[in-house]
Amino acid sequence: MRSRSGFSRSGKPAAGWRGPAGGARNDSDASWISVSDLMAGLMMVFLCIAVAMMRSVMIEREKIRTIAMSYKENQLAIYESLQREFAPDLTRWGATIDRDTLTVAFNNSDAMFDTGEAALSNSYQVVFEEFFPRYMNVLAPFKGSVEAVRIEGHTSTGWGQTSDRNDSYFNNLRLSQDRARSVLRYVYTLDEVTTHHAWMMQNVAAVGYSSSRPIYNADGSENIEQSKRVAFRVITNSETKIHSILEESF
Template identity: 75%
Template sequence: MSGFSPPQLFSTTTKPTLTSANAISDSGEESSWVSVADLMAALMMVFLCISVAMMRSVMVEREKIRTIAMSYKENQLAIYESLTEEFGHDLPRWGAFIDRETLTIAFNQSDTMFETGKAQLSTAYQDVFTEFFPRYMKVLSPYTDSIEALRIEGHTNSQWGTSDNVGDSYFNNLRLSQERARSVLKFVYSLSAMDNHHQWMMHNIAAVGYSSSRLILNDDGSENSEQSKRVAFRVITNSETKIHSILEESF
């Protein structure tokens, strides 16, 4: 039996075991996850930068709007104080008042200004507006860069003769209020003191009739029929236009 070697049942050649294959696979997957994590981190940084930039832009635009709002408030107060200083002593004899919030000077004695249902300005109020309007334009002249428009507004109460039809009363008063506003504008435009202001007036002053849509109310909420009939001169500043411009530029 010497020299006999038993057959080898198992090969001694080393082959990759299952553990080794798993290790290689795990290493590849780990490498892939690292790459994905790096990509996600980079994307997060990009989104963060975009968010910061957008927040900064919003803050800048908000600051612009705040600055305009503050400027508007200061300008509004300056115009109101200038009008009050110029006309404070005259308003009672004219039957007029100044609204601080809307920068409106309203003349309430409509029955003295016009005949019932008519739009022809009375002689008495031709004298009033001959005195008032040139001074009004002079007071506003330092603020023209911040004025978007001036409106001469016609207002009525809700009544119209003996008509019980609300719609008929509204439209009849609408026509009347428009005609009265135009009548006042035409008169002040014709004043010799306004000869050098015609171009500005044509570009910036409008006559508007509101019928009974903006009634003056008593403390109990009822309609004040006499004060609702009025002609008003209103200053409209350009702050709203500037804010709209900023918002349009932001989008």
């Protein structure tokens, strides 16, 4: 029997009884509300993480962009300094300056060396006595941004009468390396660059590329004379800085 209070005589709620507010109790509703609150909280956490990661990526991209802009400005400054110093002499030396690679190339290799030999000719000893001290003075203000200076030896693709490409490549590799070292050894002994010796030991290297980087004419044929060259190339440290930024990001 049910009393007016909604309880049976045993003290238990009577079947069908509604609470004081007139609604039936529903524990599942309360559970769904709790899960919804939890999901909303997790979504906010993930959103905050995503925003933080995007901000970090944007910061790193801005750092790289700043370095890239600085690299372009520094590259242009070095190129313009080389041009100002050497433009009047390039034709006389048979040399060119490449803006993109900061390379001063001496293209008259036949005048620099006897065929198949690495000893620097007397005439080009005079040229490098005039060129290299001035070259080091031009680079002096930029030493903080210079990663390396490479003295590069290059050859044409041929080697005497041989038709074996492998033999030609390795013979030219040895010759280009010997010629690059010969030039480095000579300019290092010049009295005018003595004050640069410590920096040169850490930053100047001689490299032989064999015939791997030939010069081509407009019609696609090899320019044999320009392929045989000795080049002085400046490499800046912008790439190293970008790598360090990328490493810090991970």
